[in-house]
Amino acid sequence: MKDILVRIGGEGGEGVISCGEMLTTAFARSSYDVYTFRTYPAEIKGGPAMFQVRASDEVVLSQGQAADILITFNEEAFQLHGKSIHPEGLLVYDPAHYKPEGTFEAYAVPLDEITLNVVKSKLGKNVVALGVCSRILGMSIDLLEQMVRDRFGKKGELVVAKNFEALKAGYDYVDKHPFKKKLPTFESVQSPFKRIVMSGNEALSVGAISAGCRYYGGYPITPASDILEFMEKDLPKFGGAVVQTEDEISAIASVVGASYAGKKAMSATSGPGLALMVEILGLAAMSEIPIVIVDAQRGGPSTGLPTKNEQSDLNLAVYGAHGDAPRIVLAPGDVEECLYYIIHAFNLSEKYQCPVIFLTDQSLAHRTQTFPWPDFTKVPIVNRILPTEAELKEYKRFVMTENGVSPMALPGMEGGCYAATGLEHSERGSPNFTPKMHTQMSAKRAKKIQVCSMEKGFTSRYGAKKAKIGIIGWGSTQGAIREGVDMAAKAGIPVAHLQMKMVYPLPEADVREFLSSVEQVIVAEINYSGQFNHIFRSHFLVPTISLTKCEGLPFYAEEIFAKIKSVAAGSEKAVVGAALSR
Amino acid sequence: MSHTTTDYKSDVKITWCPGCGDFAVLNALYQALATMDLDPKNVVVVSGIGCSGRLPIFVNSYGFHGVHGRVLPTAMGIKIGNPKLTVIAVGGDGDGLAIGGGHFPHAARRNIDITYIMLDNNIYGLTKGQASPTTLQSFQGKSSPYGVSEENLNPIALALAYDVSFVARGYSGQLKHLTDLIIEGVNHKGFSFIHTLSPCVVFNDTYKYYGKKVTPIAPYENTSNKMRALELWQDKQHIFLGSFYKDETRQTFNERIRDIIGQFPRDDEKYFRELVNRYA
Numbered sequence: 001m002k003d004i005l006v007r008i009g010g011e012g013g014e015g016v017i018s019c020g021e022m023l024t025t026a027f028a029r030s031s032y033d034v035y036t037f038r039t040y041p042a043e044i045k046g047g048p049a050m051f052q053v054r055a056s057d058e059v060v061l062s063q064g065q066a067a068d069i070l071i072t073f074n075e076e077a078f079q080l081h082g083k084s085i086h087p088e089g090l091l092v093y094d095p096a097h098y099k100p101e102g103t104f105e106a107y108a109v110p111l112d113e114i115t116l117n118v119v120k121s122k123l124g125k126n127v128v129a130l131g132v133c134s135r136i137l138g139m140s141i142d143l144l145e146q147m148v149r150d151r152f153g154k155k156g157e158l159v160v161a162k163n164f165e166a167l168k169a170g171y172d173y174v175d176k177h178p179f180k181k182k183l184p185t186f187e188s189v190q191s192p193f194k195r196i197v198m199s200g201n202e203a204l205s206v207g208a209i210s211a212g213c214r215y216y217g218g219y220p221i222t223p224a225s226d227i228l229e230f231m232e233k234d235l236p237k238f239g240g241a242v243v244q245t246e247d248e249i250s251a252i253a254s255v256v257g258a259s260y261a262g263k264k265a266m267s268a269t270s271g272p273g274l275a276l277m278v279e280i281l282g283l284a285a286m287s288e289i290p291i292v293i294v295d296a297q298r299g300g301p302s303t304g305l306p307t308k309n310e311q312s313d314l315n316l317a318v319y320g321a322h323g324d325a326p327r328i329v330l331a332p333g334d335v336e337e338c339l340y341y342i343i344h345a346f347n348l349s350e351k352y353q354c355p356v357i358f359l360t361d362q363s364l365a366h367r368t369q370t371f372p373w374p375d376f377t378k379v380p381i382v383n384r385i386l387p388t389e390a391e392l393k394e395y396k397r398f399v400m401t402e403n404g405v406s407p408m409a410l411p412g413m414e415g416g417c418y419a420a421t422g423l424e425h426s427e428r429g430s431p432n433f434t435p436k437m438h439t440q441m442s443a444k445r446a447k448k449i450q451v452c453s454m455e456k457g458f459t460s461r462y463g464a465k466k467a468k469i470g471i472i473g474w475g476s477t478q479g480a481i482r483e484g485v486d487m488a489a490k491a492g493i494p495v496a497h498l499q500m501k502m503v504y505p506l507p508e509a510d511v512r513e514f515l516s517s518v519e520q521v522i523v524a525e526i527n528y529s530g531q532f533n534h535i536f537r538s539h540f541l542v543p544t545i546s547l548t549k550c551e552g553l554p555f556y557a558e559e560i561f562a563k564i565k566s567v568a569a570g571s572e573k574a575v576v577g578a579a580l581s582r
Numbered sequence: 583m584s585h586t587t588t589d590y591k592s593d594v595k596i597t598w599c600p601g602c603g604d605f606a607v608l609n610a611l612y613q614a615l616a617t618m619d620l621d622p623k624n625v626v627v628v629s630g631i632g633c634s635g636r637l638p639i640f641v642n643s644y645g646f647h648g649v650h651g652r653v654l655p656t657a658m659g660i661k662i663g664n665p666k667l668t669v670i671a672v673g674g675d676g677d678g679l680a681i682g683g684g685h686f687p688h689a690a691r692r693n694i695d696i697t698y699i700m701l702d703n704n705i706y707g708l709t710k711g712q713a714s715p716t717t718l719q720s721f722q723g724k725s726s727p728y729g730v731s732e733e734n735l736n737p738i739a740l741a742l743a744y745d746v747s748f749v750a751r752g753y754s755g756q757l758k759h760l761t762d763l764i765i766e767g768v769n770h771k772g773f774s775f776i777h778t779l780s781p782c783v784v785f786n787d788t789y790k791y792y793g794k795k796v797t798p799i800a801p802y803e804n805t806s807n808k809m810r811a812l813e814l815w816q817d818k819q820h821i822f823l824g825s826f827y828k829d830e831t832r833q834t835f836n837e838r839i840r841d842i843i844g845q846f847p848r849d850d851e852k853y854f855r856e857l858v859n860r861y862a
Contacts, residue, residue, distance in 0.1 A: 029862075196861040206857055215663060217655075237846040237853040241662045241839045246688040250655035253648065257628075257659020260646060261667065265659070283649050374858060411626050411644040411660070411667050419592075419627075419638045419645030430594050431639060 002032075002184040005064040006133060007052040009081045010073025013045055015126025020051030021368075022130050024197055025147055026139055027055040028370045031191035035479070036368045037063035037554075040307045048080055055186065061479035061486075063367065065556045068183065069136065070104075071129055072097075073111070090181050092132060107179045109170075118169040119162060127163050131170025138185025141171055193372040200364035200476075201268075203338035204294060205230040208266055210376045211346035212383075213292070214240035215258035215265035217251040219273060222306045223365040224296040227268040248273035252280045252293065259289050260420055262410040264346055268294035271313045272303065274357075278320040281355050285325035285445060287420040288398065288406070290349035290356075290384055292342070297361040299552045308552030309362040311475055312527035317357045318504045318535060324442055326449040327355040329504035333460065333478030336371035338364065340379050341501060347382035348455070352448040353408060359503070361526070363554040364476035384408050392416055396427040400440065404447030449505050458502035459510040464494035469567055470518030470576075472544075474500040474532050477524055477555050484560025491561075493568045503532060506539055515542060520567055521576050522547050524560060543574035584619050587612040592642040603780030603789075604634055606754035607701050611641065611670070613757075614764035625668045628657040630682060632674035633708050634701035634780070651682030654689040657696050658835070665836045668768060669696040676706050679715040679735050689773055690744035692835040697767040697774045700737055703782035711785035721786060737777045738815045742808060742827060748774035749811065749827040753796050754781065755789065759823060771830045779821070792821065799824035 006023065010016040017038060027034045038051045054064040066086040072078045075098040078091070085091055087103045095108040109132050115125045127148075134144050145164055152159045198206070205227050208216075216235055218228040231242045241258075245251040251267045258265040269277065274295045284291050297313045299305025317329045328348050332341040342358055349356040387395060387407035392415035399406045406427075409416025418429040424441060426432040460478075463471075463485040473481045478499045485495045498514040500507070515521065522545045523533040530546040537544055547563045549555060566572075590612045598604050615625065625643035629635040631650035638645030644667075648656045657671040678686060678700050689698070705723070706712040712725035715735045722729055741749045748770040752760035760778065767774035779796070781788040797820040803810060811826040846853070 194862065196858060198861045202861065206854075209857075210854065215659065217659065234853070234857060236839075236843045238850055239843055239846075239848060241843070243658070243662070243692075245655060246684060249652060250658075250685055250688070253652040253655035254659030254662070256648070257646070257656040257661075258663035259659075261626075261660045261663025263663040265663070279649050280652065373862075376854065411664060412623055414623050417622055417642055417644055419641075419647055421639065421645075421647035422649055423647065431636075 003056040004068045005054045006069045007067035008071045009050045009077030012047045012049040014073050016049040017051050019126035019130050024053050028195045028197045030188040033060045034370045035060035061483040062557050105181045114169050119166050124166045127166040128170040131167040135171045135174035140188050195370040197368050197370050199368045200335050200338045200360050201226045203335050204342040207339035207342035211343040212264045213266045215263040216242045217245050217254040218267050219248045219251050221270045221273050223362045224268040224270050248276040252277040255291050256284050266292040270296050270298050271300045282321040282325040283422045284355045286422050288353040290353050292345045292356050294358045296365040305552045309554050311525050314531040326445050329357045331359040331475035331503050333499050335369035343379040350384040351382050361476050397429045398427045403451045404444045453505035453508045458507045460499045462497040464496045466517045467494040467496040468519045470496045470521040472498045473524045474503045480555035480557050481560050483557035487561040488564040542576050545572045545574050585616050587616045590615045590642050594639050596640050599784050601783040603754035606757050610760040613761045626660050628671045630673040630677040632677050634674045637672045654685040658694050661696050671698045675702040675716040676714045687744040690746045693772040693832050695834040699776045701778050701780040703780050705782045705786040707782045741775045746775045747772035747829045747832050750825045751777045751823050753779045772834050795821040796823050
């Protein structure tokens with residue numbers, strides 16, 4: 001098995017990110033699987049930037065930890081990331097910048113000098129570095145030439161030629177100055193399927209459009225802004241409208257309005273924006289209007305850590321509202337799932353006529369992963385139920401039904417006139433505050449969510465079928481948990497893993513089956529207080545073992561493995577079995 | 583088939599206090615809809631919260647009674663969601679100038695093709711008598727026992743400054759005039775704002791005050807002259823009623839959206855292919 005982690009560090013504006021992105025595409029086009037991770041400086045220009053690519057001939061589950069290759073554009077990058085090089089890794093550095101010390105192999109490449117000689121300016125260092133890196137990794141020069149052509153073709157032949165020259169200069173330097181370390185090579189291979197590389201934000205945007213989203217209202221916020229930009233550019237091609245609103249309240253109000261008028265509509269935001277949307281979230285629940293809100297979570301509370309990762313908006317997503325305001329909360333596990341599960345998000349919102357919150361996070365929003373060419377027919381599209389002609393004769397917008405869902409008239413329909421309202425209302429939709437009506441309508445709205453908890457396909461199993469130790473995660477932690485479970489299996493500790501794609505309501509049957517197959521269960525998540533753990537415990541009344549991390553970073557597989565080892569060694573007393581059978 | 587006012591009356595009992603100015607606005611709306619002969623199924627009346635927020639419930643058309651202060655973005659979503667609909671937003675002075683004041687300039691910037699009737703009663707009526715952004719400083723009430731500390735806002739001045747493309751003022755004491763303004767507003771191409779003096783007879787009865795001050799804008803005034811409109815607003819002796827300003831040359835928001843979408847001949851399959859290819 002080939003598995004390599006390349007980390008590139010430098011100053012923001014030096015092209016660290018674009019170098020990493022091109023390397024990522026090169027891996028994907030050579031038919032390898034890729035998982036990237038990046039950090040951002042808080043400033044727009046300058047400050048340290050880092051991009052890392054982990055590639056393998058098998059599925060890559062997490063971002064990885066120690067770098068097999070570290071490419072430094074300056075000395076600061078070495079100071080920041082030098083410790084993260086594998087003891088037997090390879091460091092690429094410019095001898096004009098600094099002299100490194102360590103157990104790794106230090107491989108001197110005069111990046112600045114090569115760039116100046118070839119490109120006659122400092123710009124282009126990243127392409128030289130790409131050449132160096134691709135030669136180290138044994139990639140085909142023809143494939144890279146094609147990539148340069150694809151990337152710079154629009155800027156004209158001269159720019160293509162200049163960039164290829166820079167690439168070739170880096171590539172040739174490595175040819176003439178061999179390094180000692182033996183590294184796996186990544187020549188182009190045949191693959192049964194074609195790969196694409198997307199970020200979570202890109203994947204869910206594509207998925208939303210394919211789900212039928214035709215109105216998007218949004219307000220810029222890190223790390224969700226690129227969803228707004230994506231929609232501004234691409235949604236009109238499908239006949240959809242996009243508005244950059246004056247705030248998140250306006251965004252969600254317009255989304256509710258557009259959906260009331262019959263369009264599938266969405267907004268995307270991060271924690272601070274979701275906090276502002278909460279009042280209208282309640283309105284959508286009360287007036288039973290389908291909407292989809294993406295929350296790309298970041299570190300909180302308040303402005304918190306805007307460019308860092310956290311899963312700490314769960315309480316807000318699940319409980320945020322005054323009154324009992326049922327909603328559905330989904331959490332995709334990787335980039336590919338962003339594409340398919342956002343279609344589920346639209347489907348469920350249409351089917352149950354309620355808000356669906358789609359929880360991603362910074363790590364999922366901006367990392368890129370390879371996955372097979374999307375199949376847009378994989379998740380069949382569901383549309384809201386409309387009233388029949390007979391129903392429109394004596395129309396009741398909120399008519400009581402077995403599953404709580406009532407046919408929804410759209411403005412323009414003859415006989416369907418009703419006023420959607422945030423007031424408690426009768427079946428016809430008129431304000432009604434009687435004790436009986438409030439009880440019945442609250443039960444109707446709650447019923448929909450209860451029915452939704454029986455939906456299939458919103459969890460995934462991994463690892464052992466039956467084991468003493470089980471681990472439950474939700475959202476973007478999926479890959480790191482799977483890799484941790486694999487490490488445990490290799491160490492002789494079988495572990496069963498359940499990943500939740502629907503975190504509210506909890507998929508009843510799947511969870512109960514899982515709980516009955518394990519003795520102890522770890523609940524892993526990226527926040528301080530164990531938000532999911534609390535929800536989970538209070539629903540299933542089982543003792544669990546909480547594993548949390550609150551550093552602004554995703555889990556490393558090693559951290560999952562360490563917790564499993566400690567539980568296997570008997571560190572925790574909490575046992576599921578007795579409690580479950582109660 | 584032509585419609586009469588009865589076609590627009592819902593069977594929900596009206597809950598406003600006897601003598602409330604909002605009755606006149608509702609009646610003017612019924613008459614305007616009947617005069618324009620709009621099919622109820624193609625009309626959406628949108629509101630926020632407050633006494634006037636209940637208005638859509640009393641109209642037999644599609645309606646949306648949303649949350650406090652968000653009537654304009656909600657109405658925008660509906661108008662974009664289905665551009666064929668006639669969208670009429672209604673709300674009070676507190677709804678539109680206090681909690682929702684931030685949305686007004688943006689609706690104006692977009693020139694979204696909706697009609698916004700502000701039922702200004704110079705008070706928070708539904709919460710029983712607190713001062714609103716348009717309450718005069720001299721008003722002594724529950725939340726202003728020593729008078730109002732802030733100066734009152736003037737909605738017409740704001741609308742003119744924000745460059746709303748149709749700015750008018752009506753009065754619930756003059757039903758026919760108000761009806762005509764609503765018709766003019768609905769027929770206006772772009773965002774129309776009808777500031778409507780609609781006194782609250784319980785907490786801040788301004789009928790007498792307005793009765794003495796309201797004056798029609800002279801028919802010879804030019805509604806394309808914004809400087810003149812500002813002069814009329816600043817007049818201390820009169821409260822002018824009628825059209826202050828009108829500009830129908832501007833593109834509406836829906837037209838701009840239509841133009842953007844129009845650049846792309848419909849071919850979903852092709853665009854999906856291009857989209858995914860970007861990431862290969």
